[in-house]
Amino acid sequence: xxxxxxxxxxxxxxxxxxxxxxxxxxxxxxxxxxxxxxxxxxxxxxxxxxxxxxxxxxxxxxxxxxxxxxxxxxxxxxxxxxxxxxxxxxxxxxxxxxxxxxxxxxxxxxxxxxxxxxxxxxxxxxxxxxxxxxxxxxxxxxxxxxxxxxxxxxxxxxxxxxxxxxxxxxxxxxxxxxxxx
Numbered sequence: 524x525x526x527x528x529x530x531x532x533x534x535x536x537x538x539x540x541x542x543x544x545x546x547x548x549x550x551x552x553x554x555x556x557x558x559x560x561x562x563x564x565x566x567x568x569x570x571x572x573x574x575x576x577x578x579x580x581x582x583x584x585x586x587x588x589x590x591x592x593x594x595x596x597x598x599x600x601x602x603x604x605x606x607x608x609x610x611x612x613x614x615x616x617x618x619x620x621x622x623x624x625x626x627x628x629x630x631x632x633x634x635x636x637x638x639x640x641x642x643x644x645x646x647x648x649x650x651x652x653x654x655x656x657x658x659x660x661x662x663x664x665x666x667x668x669x670x671x672x673x674x675x676x677x678x679x680x681x682x683x684x685x686x687x688x689x690x691x692x693x694x695x696x697x698x699x700x701x702x703x704x
Contacts, residue, residue, distance in 0.1 A: 530629070564637060571677050573677060576609060579610050590632055594691075600688065608638045609641065610641045610642065612618050667686065667687070
């Protein structure tokens with residue numbers, strides 16, 4: 524009887540361990556996020572693309588980087604680059620509603636790359652994309668401020684991260700994008 528209890532307990536432990544491991548081992552392409560227009564963005568639709576994820580904010584000193592992000596998008600979208608702007612109020616510098624963000628981006632920067640809804644990017648409430656990036660690449664993937672950049676390669680892994688002060692059109696970012704496209 525004692526042996527049966529030990530065997531049963533062991534089987535149950537392995538079952539729960541497998542479930543826990545499978546949740547922690549989601550691939551980038553298993554993730555989804557809501558667009559600013561309310562549709563679901565399925566990252567599996569961007570398999571074999573290079574993706575630049577940037578947490579954005581309307582009231583930040585780096586907000587002019589929207590221009591550079593749009594420039595990158597215009598230049599490299601036909602070669603397989605996806606720019607994904609993730610408006611966030613994690614640093615208390617974003618507008619209050621998605622519609623305000625959308626109008627702000629369209630009117631001031633003529634943005635037409637993908638934008639998400641206002642999304643938490645750090646801490647325990649961070650969206651699963653940012654938790655996944657930390658698990659995949661480490662603490663440098665966690666946004667320290669607005670306009671932090673996470674570059675995802677065609678295999679769906681974090682290739683590199685860039686601090687807020689690194690402009691999207693810097694030689695550092697452009698050379699890496701061109702290398703992995």
